[in-house]
Amino acid sequence: MTTFAAEPTTVPPNRTRHLAAGLLAIFALVLSLLHGSTAQAAAPPVYPISGYFIYGSTSDAANTKKLSDIKSVGGDTVITFGSRLRPATLSDIPAACAISGVNCATAAASGVKVKRYFTYSDGNSWGSPAILCARDKTVTSGTTIFTILVLPSEGSGCNSPSGSYDIVVITGGTASSMSVSLGKAATSLGIKYYAGLPAPVMRTDVTYLPDLSYQATFSLFTARFLIYQGKVNDVPGLAGFYHHTEMPLSDGPVWDSVLTLYRIQNSRIAQYQPDRDAIVSPYIDSRTAFGGRVTVDQARNAIANIAETAGDVHLSIAVQDGMGTGKGASFFGSESNNNVDQYAASIVGSGSWGSKYLAPTRDYFWAMAEGVEGTGAELWANLEGMAPSTSQNPCDGSLRGQTTKTRVDKQLQQFGNSPVKVISFMWDPYFTCAGTWTPMIDRLKAGSTTPIITDSIFNSNGDVLVTGQNLSGGTIQVKWTDKSGRVFDKTVAASNYNPTYGKQMGINPLLESVTAKLGSTSLGSGKNYFIDVTNGSGQKNDALYSDRG
Numbered sequence: 001m002t003t004f005a006a007e008p009t010t011v012p013p014n015r016t017r018h019l020a021a022g023l024l025a026i027f028a029l030v031l032s033l034l035h036g037s038t039a040q041a042a043a044p045p046v047y048p049i050s051g052y053f054i055y056g057s058t059s060d061a062a063n064t065k066k067l068s069d070i071k072s073v074g075g076d077t078v079i080t081f082g083s084r085l086r087p088a089t090l091s092d093i094p095a096a097c098a099i100s101g102v103n104c105a106t107a108a109a110s111g112v113k114v115k116r117y118f119t120y121s122d123g124n125s126w127g128s129p130a131i132l133c134a135r136d137k138t139v140t141s142g143t144t145i146f147t148i149l150v151l152p153s154e155g156s157g158c159n160s161p162s163g164s165y166d167i168v169v170i171t172g173g174t175a176s177s178m179s180v181s182l183g184k185a186a187t188s189l190g191i192k193y194y195a196g197l198p199a200p201v202m203r204t205d206v207t208y209l210p211d212l213s214y215q216a217t218f219s220l221f222t223a224r225f226l227i228y229q230g231k232v233n234d235v236p237g238l239a240g241f242y243h244h245t246e247m248p249l250s251d252g253p254v255w256d257s258v259l260t261l262y263r264i265q266n267s268r269i270a271q272y273q274p275d276r277d278a279i280v281s282p283y284i285d286s287r288t289a290f291g292g293r294v295t296v297d298q299a300r301n302a303i304a305n306i307a308e309t310a311g312d313v314h315l316s317i318a319v320q321d322g323m324g325t326g327k328g329a330s331f332f333g334s335e336s337n338n339n340v341d342q343y344a345a346s347i348v349g350s351g352s353w354g355s356k357y358l359a360p361t362r363d364y365f366w367a368m369a370e371g372v373e374g375t376g377a378e379l380w381a382n383l384e385g386m387a388p389s390t391s392q393n394p395c396d397g398s399l400r401g402q403t404t405k406t407r408v409d410k411q412l413q414q415f416g417n418s419p420v421k422v423i424s425f426m427w428d429p430y431f432t433c434a435g436t437w438t439p440m441i442d443r444l445k446a447g448s449t450t451p452i453i454t455d456s457i458f459n460s461n462g463d464v465l466v467t468g469q470n471l472s473g474g475t476i477q478v479k480w481t482d483k484s485g486r487v488f489d490k491t492v493a494a495s496n497y498n499p500t501y502g503k504q505m506g507i508n509p510l511l512e513s514v515t516a517k518l519g520s521t522s523l524g525s526g527k528n529y530f531i532d533v534t535n536g537s538g539q540k541n542d543a544l545y546s547d548r549g
Helices: 015-034 060-072 104-108 178-189 215-232 253-272 296-307 342-348 361-372 405-415 427-431 440-446 501-505
Strands: 051-053 077-079 084-088 113-120 137-141 144-152 164-173 192-196 238-243 277-280 315-320 378-384 422-425 452-458 463-469 475-481 487-498 512-517 528-534 546-548
Touching: 051 427, 060 178, 060 427, 060 440, 084 215, 104 137, 104 144, 104 164, 113 215, 144 215, 178 192, 178 215, 178 238, 215 253, 238 253, 253 277, 253 296, 296 315, 296 361, 315 361, 361 378, 361 405, 378 405, 405 440, 405 452, 422 427, 427 440, 452 528, 452 546, 463 475, 463 528, 475 512, 501 512
Parallel strands: 051 077, 051 422, 077 192, 113 164, 192 238, 238 277, 277 315, 315 378, 378 422
Antiparallel strands: 084 113, 137 144, 144 164, 452 463, 463 512, 475 487, 475 528, 487 512, 528 546
């Protein structure tokens, strides 16, 4: 932080956002005074990530342990991935799935015409709760439960007008079903669990798009999946369902098939699980040298398109920030000319942040907040909790590597105040593996009191509103340039602490605010200013925060 030159940008600054935030800041201050929050004690330290993608288990003990560990670092939400409904042939049906010595799919389809066969396995023992139609069967062979669904290839219900049917053979173990076990653990711990939905396979010609050649069968199977979940997992802990087919935040028509998939499954959720929500997690790709790069304007349009697939379902759109894969970049405009870190360099090569990426994560989230406005959908952030892999940061043999606590803090700051919730991919292994550093769960606990600065407003009266987490009880250092070009560096006591800022504003409820009263001054137009917070615990933010007048 040695220069106070005008901030280089890759997109025009969002002046509307500063005006709106300024009005919100005034409103929040009034509320805090009315509620006496200036005298409130600091909120208990909790890391701002409140949800994680996980691998589930069929073991109650294992799931309870994992969710308890997540709760110990402030997590209140877990999400699992779904499985694929795979086209198959009779030869793909496991030999153990037999009825009176006959292939179970053949036996179940006796007397009807079969259009297609499918297989499915998702860690759940579907069994008798999944039986809905007369032709459906369940078979136990040794330690394995097979469930055979005979789905009409035309029409709905149990009978096909043409007499043509699709056969789905579901393989599961006799142990506790994964989703049931997770639902039980989540309910007991007060955690929200989102179960992964089924997904189609990907096309063989365009491998990044879903195969919708069997979308009618897929829609009907999704309905059966949701009916099954309603029978065996109707517990408070089951908050909703996760779409695990991904797309970039692109508004091009090539992605229409993914939107169709979301629309199909959201309509089924509304029909069979109307009290539960859905989550989808598209991703940012802002690499300048990548043909599929996404501009800020495209992201704004794309998130609105995704929101429109919700229908009557409450949809949360948890956008992947791309920092774990090198697709996205967390940097402030004042850092545009700085070299990318070693992890990003392993993906995009050496060079500056501003030359290797179209725009920082922050600009994308401002735009996406505009894109979801009025749609009924919620904007979440999906912080990629790993880093591109190098020889220096291995993580249990994973394709990606361990990341640093400072890098994660920088990612959190880049989200600003736009997302109402921050979740992370992925708990296991990236928050549990030991490698170059201790497991991230231990580093989160050790650094739980570190200040995180998410946003600021430099008001004309010299008051600077600072928002984030772990801000109370200390000092705020501000470096700025006034309208006359004079450079200042001032440290003042943090005042007007408001631990409920986020709740009052209807945004991320974990957000707090404090104010730095600098006295009579001004901020030069287009000039950078820098903020550091040292809180009452003596901890200082470990990631640079800057903004621009």
